[in-house]
Amino acid sequence: MKQYIETKRWSIESVRRACIRNDLFTAGDCEEYDHMLNWVTRLYPNTENIQYIAEIIDKYSENQDVANIMYILANEAVVTTYEAA
Secondary structure (H helix, E strand, O other): OOOEEEEEEOOHHHHHHHHHHOOOOOOOOHHHHHHHHHHHHHOOOOHHHHHHHHHHHHHOOOOOOHHHHHHHHHHHHOEEEEEEO
């Protein structure tokens, strides 16, 4: 059986777009938003890191919970690709 490598990526722009589309991070200021987005550039989007970013976003969002924000990030901000090994 042929082997494949899964790679996940996200970017400042993809997380920003997900936040805008879903009215997230509406209670934070620009400095707090920049701080969160800077973490996105340093972290690989695995479950633990998606949760970390979702917890930051939840802190500055209304009517959301971490699990919902994780779902949004995983489905709107993270791109998964596969390449033959």
